[in-house]
Amino acid sequence: MRMQDFAVSYHAAAENVGLFRQVLEGCKLTASETLLLFTDTQFYPLYPAAFMAAAQDIGAEVIQMTVPSTLPDISSSYILAAWQEADLVIGMSQVPWLYSRTHDEARQSGTRALMVQEPISVLRRLSPDEDVRRRGRAGVPLLTAGKQMRITSANGTDFVVNKEGREAYTLYSLADEPGKWDHWPQGLVTFFADQGQGDGAIVVDPGTVYLKFRRHSTEPVKLHIREGSIVKFEGGAEARLLEDWFAQWNDPRSYELAHVGWGTEHRADWNVIGMDSEAYYGNFLVAFGRNIFWPVGGDNDVASHWDFCCLNHNIYVDDQIIVDNGAIIPENLK
Ligand SMILES: [Fe+2]
16 A cells, blocks of 8 residues: 555545445445454554445444554454455455455455555445446356466466366455455456466567556566466566566465456556556456465465466467457456
8 A cells, every 4th residue: 555645634534435335335334234344553544444434334343453554464363253254345455355364254254345445545446337347247157167377468378277276266345245355446357366277478568567566567578378377588678577476485385376257347547557457358367376266266375476467469268369469358247
């Protein structure tokens, strides 16, 4: 989170109540349910305040849990119990929780979880949208049924990953089913590859978003991938920066393929780095590293997770073209 993006006036909470109530209703929060607002000491305080007002408006029970921002993880049994008892958790914290056992176990008990941590301007522009939801839900059966995903590009990407037995997942900014995790804002159809799956090359074009560097790339980098792991970064200075980033974890699992898919958010802005980049309509989103994520993830619990957000790629599921140079082709996925 970049705190400078946030207002400092406490009055700013009030004007978020209406929008936040719409999102809670989209997550099907009812008067008979319990909402847990999970946050930390360094998190912008106005979001929990607005969610608390919105939940009270709905008539739900609402409780806020604030943990130290220095907490390394959410493995505490107290946190797990609270998450499991809640019907819906709004996660507003930089303490890592997404790819965690606690998060998985809570959702296995039926808890819904929504991540909210973007600046208000982004939340407003990318509020939950029925077309994004429809595209995502249509993409899941198609991708789940596929045996292979192939990604190509005019600039040299040719990457194939076997996906037999792997279920697809979609994100559309609403945790609206028991056990669902989502992220507001997000728009994505994806799957997590089996360990060892994925071979070929991905050419990262200039203009690709490097989320962790919070900037766009300026030169091509070729990722060589063998049996599901990056084995070489080919290129200039930026290849070297990527090499350094991946090496810092001292763990070969940081190079392993995590999730692969395409973006579905037609309102995303390529010049705004963040969830706009991951959700961008027709992009190719590929990630490496940590992938613990019930029910569709894997067992890789390395601390690192890197997403490449790439434009101008072609994506095929078996023989069907899904994305043609950034344009989604099947009518029901558009
Ligand atoms: Fe990711």
